[in-house]
Amino acid sequence: MSEGDKALRVAVLGCGSVGSQVVRLLTEQSADLAARAGARLELAGVAVRRLDAKREVEVPEHLLTTDAMDLVTRDDVDLVVEVIGGIEPARGLILAALENGASVVSANKALLAEDGATLFEAADKSARDLYYEAAVAGAIPILRPLRESLTGDKVTRVLGIVNGTTNFILDKMHTSGAGFAEALEEAQELGYAEADPTADVEGFDAAAKAAILASLAFHTRVTAGDVHREGIAEVSAADVASAREMRSVVKLLAICELRDGAVSARVHPAMIPDTHPLASVREAYNAVFVESEAAGQLMFYGPGAGGAPTASAVLGDLVTAARNLLSGSRGAGESAYAALDVLPMGETVTRYHVGIDVQDRAGVLATVAAAFAEHGVSIQTVRQEGRGDDAQLVVVSHRATDAQLSATVEHLRNMDIVREVTSVMRVEGEND
Template sequence: MNERPITVGLLGCGVVGSGVVQLLTEHAEAIATRVGAPVRLGPVAVRDPQRARDVDLEQLTDDPFAVIADPEVDVVVEVIGGIEPARTLVHRAIDSGRSVVTANKELIANHGPELKALAGEKGARLEYEAAVAGGIPIIKPLRESLAGDRIRRVLGILNGTTNFILTRMAEEQMSFQDALAEAQGLGYAEADPSADVDGHDAASKAAILASLAFDAEVLAEHVHREGIRAVTSTDIDHAARMGYAVKLLGIAEEVDGSINARVHPALVPRTHPLASVRESFNAVFTEGDASGELMFYGRGAGSLPTASAMLGDIVTAARALRAGERPNGQTVTTKPIRPFEEVDVQSYVLLDVADAPGVLAEVASTFGAHGVSIKSVWQEGRADHAQLLLITHRAREAALQATLTDLRGLGSVRDIASVMRVEGEEL
């Protein structure tokens, strides 16, 4: 094979970057066959070129701009993470006409539209398969394979750390704090777990999926976000007793021309495929007019799964470069973002109430006054008080919030112990 090699410049060489280097080396022959030319690693920008590393690197520099300016570099791979300096570097690379491959969900979820527009203008590619769900292919299926279908809804388990925590709470009867401590000990959660347990990570991914599924501009700031800190062992037990699993879901849907994207804990029926996703695995579930229901499942993080997705993007960019293809940018339409308060949802409400005659009727009347229909009720007496668990039919979120406000004013209601949504049951 005498074709000129395609040279990859790498920005960052941490866990994922090292995986990219490893796979580029180990799979060099297969990649060359698929591209039609060798793909080689060029300069690599790192903070400390003197530090010992698990992979062999020949062209190390502490200047990322030098990587972008190198005339031999054809494709820039960004694995620095965060907004800056990644945004400036990616912008500079695309502006120079180079295609970019990134796994940076935060960057794409907040600045994706401007970077995609620049890539279209400069004839470069911006590939980001690894930004959502690690090694699970979901970006290309939404952008290409399902382009002929109308996707109504996308929902998924988009964060492996929170799924691991909720699995431990359900299967080992652990508290949230104990399960979090185990996740941190295993390296699944950072010392500051806020990005995971407060839903920031999943919200960025939900924004990216919504943008692709509905050909619209959806940013992380448009995503309603709730984390799992408030989920208790009691919630997990009640859910299991009623045939549900508790999962942190990222959800995007288009209804009547407007888009809603949200992240929150939810009760998922045990019969739904997402309920069986355990440990640190991820899954994305799509609902389309023609394709019906599809689920994409696998490792959502880790060095090699994420690097594998990035290698796929490198091959895509390299093939386009060899063929002289000018990428056609995704046509983005302006669609209104529907506030969460205007979304119809099913809900789980756990109340601590006085154990006295007429309490259930008073509570039911309060729900009915706001047009929130109760689907099922479960009550357990505890000395002079009782726990009252209600599952509603779908109703406007604003109506549910108004109901909760009135419930707090009832003398018979001691506490609203928990409120979560129910997904995957009623449409």
């Protein structure tokens, strides 16, 4: 059989913004994809919830089906693309596809972060591939470099902006002075935020991605439940303005790092210096900053969401999986040999920016400094804003454990001279 006669059959689960673009690219770039994969990639079928739904790309009627399980277990399906999201039925469909001998390409960050171990074990048992580059940061190639390019190095830290919605909101707050609600409304009007933005603004989306990044970077199983998570709903215009005065910007960061032989994984808003590479990431873009012992500092930047960018990552995985099927080989599977402990947030070392509304009287600064010292937290800088009833102290700490810093803030809130702790935000970046 000549190379042109070879064909691998592809089932696509889901035909929304990503799935429809996968179908389009498979059709429009069929000749190039065949040359790269070593065989034609033919659509075997597209599973959808409703046959009569309006779609971005026209799909031949005979390829559409509402029976996803029947599609993934067909004998003529070699590769399955899962872009429906969620936990179920996605998990059952992926497991059935692997058991039936198909390799799987998924963009399902929530499922991989919650129960990736089950999926990887099924892939190993069936000797098939499970690829998921599109699950984190859209078109940005970050998972493959962590899994393959840097496998001979020791990654020590992964710091990233991995949610475009929150980055758009915080960027608007920084550039226009808008409050959170106003910036969120604009994001929704422009289609960057869902009608229910909870998964994005409360950090659930970023936490799932952080779990995947930490698992790959540190060869340890990390689930979304292991990731400390805080969203941006409490970030105020005053917080953003205070950051600007410090020549910093506020970003929702996913931070995964090695510390004392354990893994720390967290998602929360933080101030970073405007000189940090991540500070210049604007609008709905994503970027991931990787630090390793030999390679040093690397940064990956680009569109982190959207149908076509995400489909680009899916097709890259699909070509690789197809090559492996044709050669009878497999790509790198799960690497969890290190099995490191995941540190609780209280043991994570951070810095804090604390705004304190205080009574303007003699000795206030010394009393506040004593509260920090009592919990073993050193003060890096302190400044006073306003006079009289409007007096406020702004304190930036040196590095200490999050538990020490949290205890200090709680102490401040219970002091007679403190009317209110108006702002609490972690500080990352330079001088860490």
